[in-house]
Amino acid sequence: MSEKTQVIKEKSMVVQKEMLAGYYKELSSAKESGRKVVYTFVPGNLTELVLSFGARPVYPEINALQSGMRKKSMEFIRQAEKMGYSEDVCTYVKCDVGMMLKGNIGPTGEKIPEPDLLLCSYTGCFTFMKWFENLAKMYDCPVVMLHVPYRSTGEASEAMVRYVADQIRTKVIPALEKATGNSYDEEKLRAMLQRSAAAEDDMVYCFESAKNRPSPIDGYFAGVYYIGPMFTAFRGTEACVRYYSQLRQDIDERLARRLGPITPEGQIEKERYRLVVEGPPNWTNFREFWKLFYERGAVVVASTYTNVGGSYDLGFRHDPSRPMETLSEYCMSCYTNLSLPQRADVLAGYVRDYHADGLLVNSIKSCNSFSAGQLQLLRRVEEMTGIPAGFIESDLVDPRYFSYANLKNRLDSFFQMLDQKSAPGGSVSMMEAE
């Protein structure tokens, strides 16, 4: 690392910070300004549709992870556990419920308004249903359910696309019309979808820049910031298009100068390991966690978590000429809605296309959607690619499950394994390492 304490701020970082601050500020006065509020989830979100009705979307997972990063989640989780939520419940849920019980003050210290509608997009996570079932009672608020079929065979058949599109047309749109008092405006939606596709092109370009050596970005630790506007309240807006255009310019500058990724302590001078990571990150100790990688020159060149709100790098783009069908296809493209063999193919493809040295699985205690089957995935990708794989465990926003010593030990072994593999004549498998 160079200039260890120098904080590097690129223009896109400043732009995103302002977007987020503006979003929470606008939310805090939504009730006074008469804006309707729709709570929904990141995977399978219908952001353009919600925005086209003039409503503001709120994503409880984003509030939870932001609270986790600001060290506020433990207090909220305790509050929910006191109410009877068990230790096994997803910690995003407990963080959200605890926040509500404490007055619904969001991560930036501003009030999150109560929902006018809960839009439950069911993309493979049973927790989503239970979560909104509880919120519906707590807020005494209507719920509309969008059932998104799991791609068990890997395909999204025509019948599946029609099934979801019909629900959007006959259930979700009427519910949004009722909640907002506004009529559906297809031209407005098409214009938003057009902007989504433009921003998606730029975002994919940015992630694919990691195919270069050295990679100018970290596709996981910085990647979680890059997906922010796309996966939340901005997709389909001019602001979103501008953000990704700026991000692309920032990355192009780094590429031209052959610079490595920016970290909280300056940029990585020497790329030593190129990794693919499966699973969400830990948020409560995010910087400490990242440091375990960048202080060793380990760069994540591709990650599956950055597909949780849509698999754009696998080719999906919103298509304004088929608004209902494209929203339907989008919902089914989210990473955890893919079958396990498809997920193995995605990981093996990343290893090949990004020239990775190793695969690392971060298994999250809270999240069954991601964690179920991860050991099999790991073995399958090892067989398919022959690269070494490692397995670590942590949690999303419960700091009780972040053990620095355990993670460091595991990562030490993992990096040793990569060193042995890259040594002349070196060969080591996950089974030997375990």
Ligand code: SF4
């Ligand atoms: S279990 Fe996973 S996908 Fe489901 S709500 Fe929790 S974090 Fe999200």
